[in-house]
Amino acid sequence: MDAGLLAQFVANGLMLGMMYALVAVGFTLFFGVLDVIKFSHGDVLTVGTFAGFSTFLGLKAIGVANPWVQVAAVMLIACGAMAILGALIARYLVMPLKGAPALNVLLITLMLGTVLRESVRLFFPDGANPKPFPKLLPTDALALGSFTLRLDSAILFVAGLAVIVAIHLLINRTKLGLAIRAVAQDEETAKIMGINFTLIVLATFALGSAVAAFAGVMNGLYYNEINFGMGLLLGVIGFSAAIIGGLGNIYGAILGGFLFAALQTVGAVALPFASAYKDVFAFAVVIVLMTIWPTGLIAEKTSERV
Amino acid sequence: MAPVPSSISPSDTAWPAFVAIAAATLFTVVFMWAETEAHVFAVIAAGAACAWAARRFGVYARAARIFAAREQVLDWGAIAGMLMLLAAFHEEHFPLLMTATVLLYIVACLGLNIQFGYAGVLNFAAAAFFGVGGYTAAVLVRHTAIPHPIVLLIGGAMAALIGLFLVLPVLRTRGHYSAVITIAFAILFRTFLEVNDTLGGPQGLKLPALQVFGWNFNRNFEIAGIGLSFYVNYVLLALALAAVAFALTRRLERSWIGLTLDAVRLDETAAACFGVHLARWKALSFTFGNFMIGVAGAVYALMLGFIAPSNFTFGDSLIMVSIILLGGIGNPWGVVLASAIVVVLPEKLQLIQEYRFILYATMVILVLLFRPEGLLPRRLRVYFPGWSPSPK
Numbered sequence: 001m002d003a004g005l006l007a008q009f010v011a012n013g014l015m016l017g018m019m020y021a022l023v024a025v026g027f028t029l030f031f032g033v034l035d036v037i038k039f040s041h042g043d044v045l046t047v048g049t050f051a052g053f054s055t056f057l058g059l060k061a062i063g064v065a066n067p068w069v070q071v072a073a074v075m076l077i078a079c080g081a082m083a084i085l086g087a088l089i090a091r092y093l094v095m096p097l098k099g100a101p102a103l104n105v106l107l108i109t110l111m112l113g114t115v116l117r118e119s120v121r122l123f124f125p126d127g128a129n130p131k132p133f134p135k136l137l138p139t140d141a142l143a144l145g146s147f148t149l150r151l152d153s154a155i156l157f158v159a160g161l162a163v164i165v166a167i168h169l170l171i172n173r174t175k176l177g178l179a180i181r182a183v184a185q186d187e188e189t190a191k192i193m194g195i196n197f198t199l200i201v202l203a204t205f206a207l208g209s210a211v212a213a214f215a216g217v218m219n220g221l222y223y224n225e226i227n228f229g230m231g232l233l234l235g236v237i238g239f240s241a242a243i244i245g246g247l248g249n250i251y252g253a254i255l256g257g258f259l260f261a262a263l264q265t266v267g268a269v270a271l272p273f274a275s276a277y278k279d280v281f282a283f284a285v286v287i288v289l290m291t292i293w294p295t296g297l298i299a300e301k302t303s304e305r306v
Numbered sequence: 307m308a309p310v311p312s313s314i315s316p317s318d319t320a321w322p323a324f325v326a327i328a329a330a331t332l333f334t335v336v337f338m339w340a341e342t343e344a345h346v347f348a349v350i351a352a353g354a355a356c357a358w359a360a361r362r363f364g365v366y367a368r369a370a371r372i373f374a375a376r377e378q379v380l381d382w383g384a385i386a387g388m389l390m391l392l393a394a395f396h397e398e399h400f401p402l403l404m405t406a407t408v409l410l411y412i413v414a415c416l417g418l419n420i421q422f423g424y425a426g427v428l429n430f431a432a433a434a435f436f437g438v439g440g441y442t443a444a445v446l447v448r449h450t451a452i453p454h455p456i457v458l459l460i461g462g463a464m465a466a467l468i469g470l471f472l473v474l475p476v477l478r479t480r481g482h483y484s485a486v487i488t489i490a491f492a493i494l495f496r497t498f499l500e501v502n503d504t505l506g507g508p509q510g511l512k513l514p515a516l517q518v519f520g521w522n523f524n525r526n527f528e529i530a531g532i533g534l535s536f537y538v539n540y541v542l543l544a545l546a547l548a549a550v551a552f553a554l555t556r557r558l559e560r561s562w563i564g565l566t567l568d569a570v571r572l573d574e575t576a577a578a579c580f581g582v583h584l585a586r587w588k589a590l591s592f593t594f595g596n597f598m599i600g601v602a603g604a605v606y607a608l609m610l611g612f613i614a615p616s617n618f619t620f621g622d623s624l625i626m627v628s629i630i631l632l633g634g635i636g637n638p639w640g641v642v643l644a645s646a647i648v649v650v651l652p653e654k655l656q657l658i659q660e661y662r663f664i665l666y667a668t669m670v671i672l673v674l675l676f677r678p679e680g681l682l683p684r685r686l687r688v689y690f691p692g693w694s695p696s697p698k
Contacts, residue, residue, distance in 0.1 A: 031482075037482045037485070093671070093675075096675065097674070097675075100674075100678065102481055102482065103428070104674050104678060106482065106485060107627065107631065107670065107674060108670070108671055108674045108675070110624060111624070111628070111666075111667040111668075111670045111671050111674075112667070112671060114621070114624065114663055114664065114666075114667035115664055115667045115668055115671070118661070118663050118664035118667070119664065122660065122661065122664065232620070233493070236489055236490070236493055239486055239489070240486055240490060243482070243483055243486045247482065247483075276501035277497075277498070277501060279493070279494070279497045280494050280497050280498045280501070283490040283491070283493060283494040283497075284494060286486070286490050287472070287475050287487055287490055287491065287494075288475075290475050290478075290479055290483060290486065290487055291474055291475040291478055291479075294478040294479040294480070294483055295479075295483060296483075
């Protein structure tokens with residue numbers, strides 16, 4: 001295999017990894033503050049992408065043609081709407097079950113995910129079929145031998161990186177981030193210190209869901225096609241990535257996201273059997289990894305109290 | 307969990323129990339008969355009104371007391387009710403197909419119940435194990451001359467065997483980490499089926515008729531001049547399987563094994579301190595549950611005569627989990643009731659067929675929020691006749 005083709009695969013893998021990492025960060029954030037898995041995360045991503053798509057259709061209808069304005073509006077509305085949806089889910093479905101077994105929260109959010117997914121399928125006009133997502137970013141390509149770098153991919157990758165850096169700064173450098181970390185470490189002590197627990201939880205869910213919407217729109221812009229089931233697989237992969245990395249650890253989630261993308265790419269390229277088996281291979285490796293490191297590569301630091 | 311009203315006073319007669327069974331059978335028959343949506347809704351409304359009246363006038367409580375004290379009345383009553391249902395629909399293909407499907411779902415969900423409800427082992431890949439059973443049966447029936455009853459058992463064994471590959475990861479991980487193992491497997495399995503050409507890919511496989519000792523299950527037959535639909539065969543087979551599965555589950559629950567599994571689920575640390583081998587019991591219940599799911603899947607595949615990957619999606623696994631939850635975790639009768647509701651309702655209401663996933667999902671969310679113990683909550687164990695855990 002020549003270097004150009006290899007670079008192409010690496011570039012695709014990095015792009016996938018960025019999306020997975022963004023989804024995984026959401027899972028790990030939620031787990032950090034509430035110790036719950038919000039499984040509807042992937043479907044929130046779908047709803048966010050469709051919200052972005054609707055925004056695009058709306059802008060086109062009122063005659064806004066500048067692609068940069070369109071991208072900005074699509075991102076803004078998708079992220080904003082999902083931030084609100086995420087906070088609502090936290091307030092009315094996840095927080096009421098705070099004392100219940102963890103399984104119940106997992107189930108209720110799984111089912112909510114189904115409701116969201118089916119709602120998109122049934123109630124979005126012709127929602128059962130894939131929709132062409134517009135190419136809003138410049139598609140100029142830079143050719144280096146057999147390796148082509150498309151400008152839109154580069155922009156998306158840099159934007160994704162910026163989001164990750166922004167989350168890192170938010171968590172580590174701001175007062176809100178400090179509060180989130182405090183709640184994640186010890187809810188009761190955080191409350192005693194005067195932190196508004198409910199507000200922080202809602203803010204965290206809003207943040208995670210907005211990031212998911214970002215990843216969804218990114219996915220749409222990259223593949224130029226969206227469908228109602230896109231979030232299910234992305235959600236499961238994001239969850240697996242967060243788990244491989246170790247729940248509650250943001251850097252673990254990012255690592256897990258890129259690792260999963262690497263597995264898929266390797267599965268598609270380097271293995272002897274057909275590339276159609278790439279997901280089978282990736283999930284099989286996830287199961288093996290979980291067997292070797294049952295609490296993820298960067299293990300959770302909390303110990304169980306009896 | 308509500309304490310069991312386990313004592314029956316001499317003044318109690320058995321009639322409320324028989325009335326309850328007869329009424330439930332009658333309701334099911336009429337419900338299955340109803341053709342238009344208006345009729346179906348009318349039947350549901352009438353049934354709800356009767357149920358309310360029964361509760362209001364104490365018939366329900368008395369029937370429940372009798373059932374709790376002498377469960378055989380309910381067991382045999384349910385079987386008699388099923389046979390009456392069979393008699394009522396002996397010529398109709400579709401209601402019989404539905405009945406058999408419900409019974410097979412009961413078998414599969416009882417298996418899931420052992421994993422989920424007793425040992426507390428999460429399994430979000432029930433439909434995948436169902437599919438393992440189905441595909442094993444399909445391959446064996448198409449390519450080998452193994453007698454079909456043995457094929458059904460091999461279907462279950464294969465599901466158990468594939469489950470064994472997951473035992474180690476499932477045992478080593480806990481909680482959320484363990485959930486991801488089975489979810490990953492569910493998705494892996496479906497993707498594998500879709501891309502594997504020898505297993506038919508997305509188009510699936512066709513199966514020939516089930517034959518037991520030369521008896522072809524796919525042929526209509528006559529007894530004493532009365533024509534019977536060939537689905538009668540499958541309903542009887544499924545009923546036998548369901549009865550065996552139910553009896554097994556009940557025995558298991560009541561035995562010291564059930565007690566051990568309860569301990570494992572409720573408090574691992576305490577159970578381990580009392581010398582319970584956690585890994586052994588979890589592995590055992592996971593394997594046994596998968597076996598039951600696999601057998602049900604094998605019969606299901608042979609009954610339909612055709613299987614495809616779209617029968618065994620992650621969504622279907624979730625439906626099975628919903629059945630356990632709706633019915634009340636750990637209660638076999640809950641599984642029976644919830645399977646019937648979840649399988650039959652969308653078939654009768656074509657209007658909601660399209661909306662079934664969203665409907666169940668909403669139903670489970672509501673149950674979790676407002677009645678987390680399910681429709682028929684599991685009761686506390688009764689160790690001695692007349693003993694009640696909290697004096698009231």
